[in-house]
Amino acid sequence: KEKHKILHRLLQNSTSPVEL
């Protein structure tokens, strides 16, 4: 799970932006 933190976050929370 730790290996794919951002993907997990994107899947669980649509409002969380990915910082460029």
Added chain:
Amino acid sequence: PQLADQKTLARQIYEAYLKNFNMNKAKARTILTGKTSNPPFVVHDMETLQLAEQTLVAKMVGSAGALKDREAEVRIFHCCQCTSVETVTELTEFAKSVPGFSSLDLNDQVTLLKYGVYEALFAMLASSMNKDGLLVAYGSGFITREFLKSLRRPFSDMMEPKFQFAMKFNALELDDSDLALFVAAIICCGDRPGLVNVSHIEVMQESIVRVLQLHLLANHPDDTFLFPKLLQKLADLRQLVTEHAQLVQEIKKTEDTSLHPLLQEIYRDMY
């Protein structure tokens, strides 16, 4: 009743595609065929690149100003990463709208995205390409294939294989409704490494692929072999991503450039 279900699934996937992707083939073709009042700014050399950076992609490149003194190749590579991150975000939202995806095991959702996003990205990138170049910055710019080829190695090797794929893929003349189902089929793929609940995904994959097949027969009655041709494209995309991942690893090793954390996650232990 079964046919009605299939039509509903096709419509839901198409609507999710139109809602979640900023660029689509219809928009891109309107721009590429010169049917807009604002033609894209053409980047074809270092000078036009700098002009474009000052206007079109100022937000991407100039935010921290950290890249302004770096060489053009590094700045372009950074822009590619920004676009990739945005598309991965859009693809994630699209996947969540595909019926059944969100009820899959969360780790399997991650695995499907990890292995599917780049294949989907390169399939959709073809919509923004013609033989001479590629639309960038939401369609406000057009970067020429020749200019990308003229960059120094290894950066010059980055886009040419995607153009070669795109030219063959575009010859199939898919529209956005076909592409929506094709992208869904790429993501819902039961043979990605490390999946836990394969049978659950295979059920989804089967219904999407069947809907794709029926949709192609109805939408392209003159091309009866379109479905098998597209299945071959799935294999070609896998190869394209494998080569792309190797090139990115090479760039990471030999060049002084950073890789976005989201992309690092995707590439790590991929193939």
